[in-house]
Amino acid sequence: MARIRLGISSCLLGERVRYDGGHKRDRHITSLFVSHVEWVPVCPEAESGLGVPREAMLLEGDPGAPRLVGRESGRDYTETVTGWARRRLPQLAAAGLRGFIFKSRSPSSGPADIPVRPAGDGPGGQGKGIFARMVMESLPGLPVTDEERLARxxxxxxxxxxxxxxxxxxxxxxxxxxxxxxxxxxxxxxxxxxxxxxxxxxxxxxxxxxxxxxxxxxxxxxxxxxxxxxxAVEADRDSHARALADIAGGLVERATPAERHGLEAAIARFRRGSVPPSLPRLLVRRLAFRHEPSMLRWHYLQPPLAEARLRRRHRSVYENIT
Ligand code: SF4
Known part of the structure; x- marks a missing residue:
């Protein structure tokens, strides 16, 4: 089976590219995706020539278009990183990425909620890392996350x-x-x-x-x-129950009373949290198989095998830490 290609911040794979010469290896990520993913690691600060070790950075100025500056020196590194990124982005576009896992809280790589220090009397606030923003703008539709969100x-x-x-x-x-x-x-x-x-x-x-x-x-x-x-919106139990009920609505008229009762009860129990989502999905799939097989082409009912495996594995890899 062909592996999905995902971009990832290099330090999450254990590469020693951080400002202090260290890494931020995330063993949950590697064990979750092992044998399913081909990684495309990127470290914007090291690859743009800022060196390892280097000064720690922060974002400063307008939260909508912040500058990347040295925490101690105040030196502006924005052009160094964005100039390199403009050359690197076409290669990433050609790599056929299906998603990107960024390092959270990084002024270069963090995809959201990065503190932006006010410049002068400006308001400051929160923004996106300089490189993460450029990736998101140049590859519209690319799913992105960071290691903290991925763990939920x-x-x-x-x-x-x-x-x-x-x-x-x-x-x-x-x-x-x-x-x-x-x-x-x-x-x-x-x-x-x-x-x-x-x-x-x-x-x-x-x-x-x-x-x-x-x-x-x-x-x-x-x-x-x-x-x-x-x-980018997270599905929750209620919203899944809504989608399942909508699909079931198109099938129950053709179902036997016992099938109808079983399905409605499973959706209600799923909504209350007493059964996992796999149970009502399985019942809906069975009904679809019997009465409307074309529905089995729907992604929600029949996701690709690799997706179904990864979602199951996500529950087991992260269950002890969330
Ligand atoms: S967070 Fe980004 S810039 Fe910092 S070390 Fe990791 S990959 Fe490099």
């Missing part, structure tokens, strides 16, 4: 699902200029989106319903933008 059950499983949905997007829609391929993708992924955000699903429905003569490439760009926003 709902956020970690949501990231894994996002990686495989993005893989489907790249494999079946991107670069094809086909309205039919986009419509098929939407049919097969609508319950994945529903489990994240009903309002985003409505926006996608409307976008396609009002497509008219709009250029397919333009439609794809807007679709991916909304999809990426939706996939």
């Amino acid at each position: 059950p709902a956020a970690g499983e949501s990231f894994i699902e996002s990686v495989f949905v993005y893989d489907c997007w790249l494999g079946s829609v991107a670069g094809r200029e086909s309205a039919r391929a986009l419509a098929r993708f939407h049919r097969q992924h609508r319950h994945v989106v529903m489990a994240r955000s009903v309002s985003h699903l409505r926006r996608l429905d409307e976008l396609l319903a009002r497509a008219g003569n709009r250029r397919v490439a333009d439609l794809q760009r807007c679709y991916l933008e909304i999809l990426a926003e939706a996939m």
Whole structure:
């Protein structure tokens, strides 16, 4: 089976590239993804020539467009890192990444919530790491997370699902200029989106319903933008129960009274937290197999095997630390 390619901050793999010459190896990440992923490690500070060891950095100025400066010297390293990143990003785009796991709290690599020190009388606040921001802007739709978010059950499983949905997007829609391929993708992924955000699903429905003569490439760009926003929302128990109930609604009329009762009871028990999500999903899959086999092409009901394995493994790898 082909391995998924993920970008990762080099220090999380144990490379000694941090400002103090150390690393931040995360054994949970490597044991979760072992044999499923080909890593593309990147350290923006070391690779841009700032050296190891080096001065510790922080973000300063406008939180929307902060500068990367030395913590002690105040020296501005922004151009060094962004100039290097502009040359490195086309290589990352060509690498076919399906996601990126960044190092949290890093002024270069952190994807969110990085403190930004005010410059002069400015307000300061929080922003994205300088390199992480450039990755997100140049690869729209790429699922991103950091090692702290990945460790949380709902956020970690949501990231894994996002990686495989993005893989489907790249494999079946991107670069094809086909309205039919986009419509098929939407049919097969609508319950994945529903489990994240009903309002985003409505926006996608409307976008396609009002497509008219709009250029397919333009439609794809807007679709991916909304999809990426939706996939950044974490699914929770209630939202999964909503998606399952919606799928079940299309099947129960054809089900026997016993099947209907069993499914409704399983969804209710899942909603209360007394059974895992696999039980109602299994019952829905069985009903679909019997009454509407085409539904088994839906990503939500039948995710790729590698995704299902990784989601199961996520629960076992992180269960003792969350
Ligand atoms: S957080 Fe980013 S810049 Fe810092 S050592 Fe890790 S990979 Fe390099």
